[in-house]
Amino acid sequence: MSAAASTVARPAGRNRYSTGSLPRRINLYTLPGSFILAAAVMGLLGFNWFGLAAFTALIYLAAISGLSLVVENRRRAMDRFIRGLVTSAFLLALLPLVSTLWTVVSKGIGVLSWEFIGTSGGGTTINPDTLELVTSSGALQAIVGTLEITGLATLFSVPIGLLTAIYLVEYAAPTHWLRRTVNFLVDVMTGIPSIVAGLFAFSLFTLILGPKAFSGLSAAVALSVLMIPTVVRSCEEMLRLVPADLREAAYALGVTKFVTIVKVVIPTAIAGIATGITLAIARVIGETAPIFMAASFTDAFNGNPLAGPMQTLPVMAYTGYKFPGQDIALSNSQAWGAALLLVLLVVVLNLVARIIAAIFAPKTSR
Amino acid sequence: MSKTITVQDLNVYYGDFLAVHDVTMDIAAKSVTAFIGPSGCGKSTFLRTLNRMHEVLPGARVEGKVLVDGDDLYAPGVDPVTVRRQIGMVFQRPNPFPTMSIRDNVLAGVRLNNKRLPRSEAADLVEKSLRGANLWNEVKDRLDKPGQGLSGGQQQRLCIARAIAVEPEVLLMDEPCSALDPISTLAVEDLISELKDSYTVVIVTHNMQQAARVSDRTAFFNIAGTGKPGKLIEYAETSTVFNNPSVQATEDYVSGRFG
Numbered sequence: 031m032s033a034a035a036s037t038v039a040r041p042a043g044r045n046r047y048s049t050g051s052l053p054r055r056i057n058l059y060t061l062p063g064s065f066i067l068a069a070a071v072m073g074l075l076g077f078n079w080f081g082l083a084a085f086t087a088l089i090y091l092a093a094i095s096g097l098s099l100v101v102e103n104r105r106r107a108m109d110r111f112i113r114g115l116v117t118s119a120f121l122l123a124l125l126p127l128v129s130t131l132w133t134v135v136s137k138g139i140g141v142l143s144w145e146f147i148g149t150s151g152g153g154t155t156i157n158p159d160t161l162e163l164v165t166s167s168g169a170l171q172a173i174v175g176t177l178e179i180t181g182l183a184t185l186f187s188v189p190i191g192l193l194t195a196i197y198l199v200e201y202a203a204p205t206h207w208l209r210r211t212v213n214f215l216v217d218v219m220t221g222i223p224s225i226v227a228g229l230f231a232f233s234l235f236t237l238i239l240g241p242k243a244f245s246g247l248s249a250a251v252a253l254s255v256l257m258i259p260t261v262v263r264s265c266e267e268m269l270r271l272v273p274a275d276l277r278e279a280a281y282a283l284g285v286t287k288f289v290t291i292v293k294v295v296i297p298t299a300i301a302g303i304a305t306g307i308t309l310a311i312a313r314v315i316g317e318t319a320p321i322f323m324a325a326s327f328t329d330a331f332n333g334n335p336l337a338g339p340m341q342t343l344p345v346m347a348y349t350g351y352k353f354p355g356q357d358i359a360l361s362n363s364q365a366w367g368a369a370l371l372l373v374l375l376v377v378v379l380n381l382v383a384r385i386i387a388a389i390f391a392p393k394t395s396r
Numbered sequence: 397m398s399k400t401i402t403v404q405d406l407n408v409y410y411g412d413f414l415a416v417h418d419v420t421m422d423i424a425a426k427s428v429t430a431f432i433g434p435s436g437c438g439k440s441t442f443l444r445t446l447n448r449m450h451e452v453l454p455g456a457r458v459e460g461k462v463l464v465d466g467d468d469l470y471a472p473g474v475d476p477v478t479v480r481r482q483i484g485m486v487f488q489r490p491n492p493f494p495t496m497s498i499r500d501n502v503l504a505g506v507r508l509n510n511k512r513l514p515r516s517e518a519a520d521l522v523e524k525s526l527r528g529a530n531l532w533n534e535v536k537d538r539l540d541k542p543g544q545g546l547s548g549g550q551q552q553r554l555c556i557a558r559a560i561a562v563e564p565e566v567l568l569m570d571e572p573c574s575a576l577d578p579i580s581t582l583a584v585e586d587l588i589s590e591l592k593d594s595y596t597v598v599i600v601t602h603n604m605q606q607a608a609r610v611s612d613r614t615a616f617f618n619i620a621g622t623g624k625p626g627k628l629i630e631y632a633e634t635s636t637v638f639n640n641p642s643v644q645a646t647e648d649y650v651s652g653r654f655g
Contacts, residue, residue: 204453274452275491279555281452283505283562284481293508297495 050101056094063137064090079376087118133316138370141363150331171331171367172346173205175246176375179325179342180315182250183257188307190254191261198262199269200291219259225256230318235324246335247381249325249342253314260313264306268299308383312376318344329355343372398425398596399465399565406460407625408441408450417440417625419460421615424592428597430634433617435651438626439600440538440570442617446598447483447568448476464566479565481509484564488571490551492543492558499539501554502526505562521561525535529557530587549580556587562593567591573606585610604650609639616646 054058087127091114098107149168178259194212214266231252235243272295280290296303326339327349350365401423408416423429431439444450445458447461448469462469469479492501502522506513513521523541524530531553535546543554552572569588573581583623588610592599601607607614614637616630630637630646641647 041409190565265511273491275487277491278449278452278487279491279493279558282447282449282480282485282487283508283558284477284479285505285508286477289508289510294493294495298493314577358461 047104049103049190051106052097052101054098059087060093060097061090064093083202087114089372090114091118097254117247134366134369134373137363137366138368141367142370146364146367150329158364169343169364169371171328172332172333172341172343172368173371175300175340175371176315176342176344177324178333179246179249179253179321179340180311182247182335183253183314184311186250186254187257187310189263191258191310192265192303194258194262195265195269196267196291200287200295206209216259216262219255220263222255224252224256225323227252228323230255231320231324244324244326244339245337246325246332249321249340252320253317253323256317256320257310259313261307261312264310265299265303268302268306269295271302297390301387304386304390305383308379308386312379313381316344316372318348321345322348326367343368343375348371398594400465401426401566401596401598402461402463403446403460404463406442406445406458406462408438408445408458409456410453411455416445416617417627418630421628421631423596423598424613425596426501426592426594427611427612428592428599430614431598431600431617432602432604432607432614433626433629434619435602436622437617437619439615439617441626443559443600444485444596447485448479449485451476479566480558481505481562482564483566483568484559484562485568485570486552486556486559486572490548490555492546492551492554494513494542494544496543497540498535498543498546498554501543502557502561504558509562522588525557525561527552528560528587528591529553530583530590531557544546547580547581549576550648552576552580552584553587555583556584560591564595566598569597571600571602574602581606609635614638614640616643616649618645618649 031343065082065086067089068082071085072078084088089109095107095111095116098110146168150171164210194216198209198212202212228249231248232243234251235245249331267383276298277290279357280294281287319341321342322345325342328341332338334339346368347365350361350368350382354361365389403419403423405420406416406419407414419442431443433439439448444601446462446469450456450458452454458468458470464483468474478503491502492498494503499518500507500521502525503513503518506518506521523532523536526535531550534550535541535554543551546554552575556572573584576584585606588597588599592612599607599611613632614634615628615635617626618629619626630641630643632642636642637646638650647653
């Protein structure tokens with residue numbers, strides 16, 4: 031350090047601004063080394079996977095920053111240390127996600143078949159060869175229920191949410207009392223626990239229709255309560271991103287405010303709005319508690335959302351474990367199958383959102 | 397098609413703040429009028445009151461009269477939308493609609509006002525407007541491409557084509573060249589001299605050479621200090637303002653000694 035600052039003759043070929051540096055692929059040498067050391071420590075203490083990973087990370091961090099401190103300088107050592115720390119944190123965050131996915135896929139994949147998707151549960155038939163009662167175990171009623179309830183909830187919340195967002199962004203003056211009220215209510219609604227939304231829908235329909243008023247519609251109302259604030263906030267963000275320049279350009283052409291919003295502002299923001307709505311759907315499609323309260327659960331097929339209990343995939347996963355039928359193993363495997371189907375549905379929805387965003391995005395290619 | 401503008405005792409407010417104080421001027425038909433002055437002196441604000449665009453900002457209001465061929469823009473019952481259909485505007489930053497092709501951008505003013513055009517008339521209007529904006533030869537082969545794919549100067553001329561496609565009586569330009577390179581600026585300046593034959597053009601500019609090159613009359617606005625309202629200091633023939641101004645402040649400004 032001090033040698034670099036002094037003016038005395040320095041070794042030929044040595045740049046005044048350079049410091050020593052570790053080999054380029056030092057990470058690749060240090061990491062396996064730390065792994066072996068950690069394995070040795072585990073051998074002394076008794077083996078477990080968590081300990082192995084933790085010791086590997088610790089030894090690696092210590093080794094890389096120590097080496098760097100000796101060969102390079104303090105700043106680089108700190109850089110390498112923080113880099114290692116950030117990467118470890120990332121891997122740690124990834125761990126539960128990968129583990130969950132792995133569990134769901136590995137346990138659910140065995141159940142998944144066209145029969146599981148295409149038939150509904152609850153029906154009993156007699157096997158003509160053995161004269162045994164066979165309970166069919168399909169998930170059709172839950173798939174149809176999920177699609178209908180979420181579809182209805184989307185149908186309710188998108189117009190309300192989008193129009194609210196348009197009011198907030200385009201019409202309300204910043205200090206208007208109604209705008210403040212709407213903002214406050216949307217914030218409060220964002221924080222409503224889903225079980226409360228379920229209770230709300232359940233009691234609303236019970237008050238109107240009398241006891242046991244379970245229906246898909248009721249569940250859809252509960253989901254809308256959860257979905258509307260999300261839709262409002264995401265649409266609001268997207269509408270705010272539309273430059274004021276574009277609105278002024280339209281006004282200067284003598285275009286009315288309404289036409290400007292419909293033909294200029296919304297088309298410009300449509301990609302983001304579509305993505306936001308799809309993410310809001312993906313958020314509520316996995317809700318269990320409110321649907322369990324408002325639509326109850328059933329193994330029988332019910333395609334009519336206006337009356338009678340309806341099943342959805344998350345509720346099926348829950349009841350399969352909590353209230354198994356006579357064949358407990360079958361019920362449990364059905365639950366995993368339902369969980370896997372749900373994950374697939376959400377993945378498909380996210381893909382659809384990306385495709386929609388790509389199609390509608392403003393084209394700027396030359 | 398072009399009209400004269402008469403401004404009488406105009407005060408512009410943002411809420412309680414007086415932004416422009418007591419402006420009176422006559423703008424002749426078929427001429428180019430330039431507004432110059434330091435930043436924040438209210439020239440853009442004043443320009444925007446000429447087609448009621450300042451009302452887009454909440455709390456903005458005016459006192460006084462703006463007469464276009466004798467009709468007061470601020471008389472009760474005047475619809476700002478109707479005003480803006482007659483008085484077009486070009487902005488500082490090129491702002492073509494990103495979701496529309498070049499052709500649709502030109503037709504935007506007509507289409508968004510719910511007028512239906514037969515295909516051949518639409519094609520004629522696109523060609524006429526783009527020729528009017530000196531852009532036709534550059535884009536005639538790619539009218540279906542997005543307007544945002546053009547260069548900045550081309551985008552600005554596209555915005556001018558869009559503004560003249562609705563055949564306004566007056567064209568307001570708010571620093572139309574400040575985001576452009578010298579060659580594009582030259583193209584737009586040539587265009588302004590041509591537009592003068594059929595429109596009344598009002599241009600705000602920070603570039604005094606530009607004001608001297610393109611305008612017939614020049615108005616100099618100034619501001620006494622931060623928080624004070626902008627005022628019209630001098631309004632005369634461009635040659636008079638630049639060569640023989642009657643007010644000391646104008647001479648200081650055009651000779652570059654302050655501001």
